[in-house]
Amino acid sequence: MEPPRSFEHAPALDADRIPAPVRAAALELASGTGAGYVYDPALAADRARTLRKALPDWARVYFAVKANGFDPVLAHLAEAVDGFETASLREARASLAALRERRGGPGGRIAVSGPGKSPELLAGLAALRARGADIAVNLESVLEAHRASAAAVAAGTVLPVTVRVNPARVPVRGSLVMGGVPGPFGIPEAEVPAAVAAVRALPGLDLAGFHVHAVSGNTDAAAHAAYVLWCLEWARTAADRHGVDLRTVDVGGGLGVPFEAGDGAFDLEGFGAALAAAPDPGVEVVFEPGRWIGAPAGWYAARVTDVKQAYGGTFAVVRGGINHFQLPTSWEIRHTFAVLEDDTWPAGTPRPAARGASVTVSGELCTPEDVLARDVRVGSVRAGDVLVFPNAGAYGFEFAMPAFLGHPPAVRTTVDSRLP
């Protein structure tokens, strides 16, 4: 775990960059347990609809539940997506429940990925499939294929599957390109022919195509379109060579969002146009973004419990920290924040503050790694004020370490951020 990169004294966000309903919810939430998440599920659903509309008819949009598994978020997204990408039985069940409740339309599918699916997980998925759930499993090894087939046969069903490929070379730029490098995800390209033969020989599996999730945080739409088209061509060639009846190509997630001033936004229109200009692949193409749909629909709010100076450094210490919001220490992302003033403060108690200073935001855990932002210039921050971090709707709550030290978990609440 690395401390987040320094902001090098760049200014904090103005408070009015946080939508008014979010500001109100953040102050209310912080007056309770002190810290948590504010989500706008309708905004997430709108983003999913916008993405779906920008893509050609052959595209299917699934939401990657690992990014945000809060039930109200899933309920709204179920109205807007074709399915969910999941990694565990809990995620699978929550997604199926959300899809069952949605108004009208056909059921919707769930895809299941993960490098080490246990026999218990596979048995649970096969049981759900046997009861009529529309499930596709992305297989990540030959052993997993054998386990999945055995689970399906035992449940009296057949599981639709794709083979997840770790391509030897991925011609795309992105912050986290995972293809062609050592890793536990998927099956190395050279071993795909043997894996396909194994899967086709297994009685409990129906091989529908291939899955590739080889890029993350990509804000370059032209490069991402090239990646998708490359996946399609790769899958068609492999299917023809190995006699696979290609029906599905899952191209994973990986669409990026801008986190800092100066980061470019993903050009959705250009992305859609580049894909629409390509020949119809004649198969369903699954996109499973988490971050692009979820991140802008969530905010992490934490009350400042103390402000301290030590040997030239200024620290705003917040309730919460990486036990709630570990993302800033995990990826090359700098999460900025806004300071919300809260004037309620007990009379007669000293109120430490910093004015016109660069502050480091640290959490309440007994480890120097508990840092959310470094060297951010603030006009003023006082103990009792509330810090709000936008772009926290993906890999925020889900990606934290809530058990360390046993402090209260982050609470979660929802708003319509677009109300006046």
Ligand SMILES: Cc1ncc(COP(=O)(O)O)c(C=O)c1O
């Ligand atoms: C298999 C798979 N699909 C989709 C995603 C979502 O990726 P992103 O949030 O970058 O769009 C992930 C993220 O780890 C993943 O592992």
